[in-house]
Amino acid sequence: MTLDPGTLDRLIVIERRAVAQDPDYGTSQGAWETLAEVWAQVRDVLPSRAESLDDNISILRRPARVRMRYRDDLTGDMRVKLNGKTMRIIAGPAELGRREGIELMVEEISTDGEAA
Template sequence: MKAGSLDRRVDIQRKTKATGVRSAGKGTWTTVAESVPANVQDMLPSRAERLAEGVSIARRPARVRMRYREDVTPDMRLQMGTRLMRIVAGPIELGRREGIEMVVEDYTAAGEDP
């Protein structure tokens, strides 16, 4: 994986479950790794809108590549500046532990913390 192609910086975050009866279903996002070099390529030239279960959700799929890491799992998310992206496919190993690739998408839903 060429260093010059990793032209963006992303933070990798994991959801931390809240404890207690009143905080059921809530949690916070904890940063696992900061400023990780990555290549982010949008898969569509513009935002796609769809209606899912009566809630408007904006999707913006992208392909993300970065150096090989064993600690990235599908239940994590990436943050690039103010852009939040959930992992929807992958991560998969590229080559012999040269890198990983995943498909992510931006999303916003009314009343839900991404």
């Protein structure tokens, strides 16, 4: 499989969780830090959004497939930011070809806070 560089048309931010210690109380604080900004191909998996109910709150899930040049520093506990939207990795990373590319499945989750 060859990854065509011309299809990498979206600039995404890959973030990883960073744990820092609170200087006043000594407790652990979780935050996200930028690992890299890379060009990627992003494709929605379904043409429309899938909607489900969870504890009477409407939850929208929008899965997408992300392909980028090969990296060996990606893990499934990272997240991706695209156009101001935060997307969690739900599958992958999977190697494409012989280290030609990486594929991730990501999903944007947003709650609109309205009771169903």
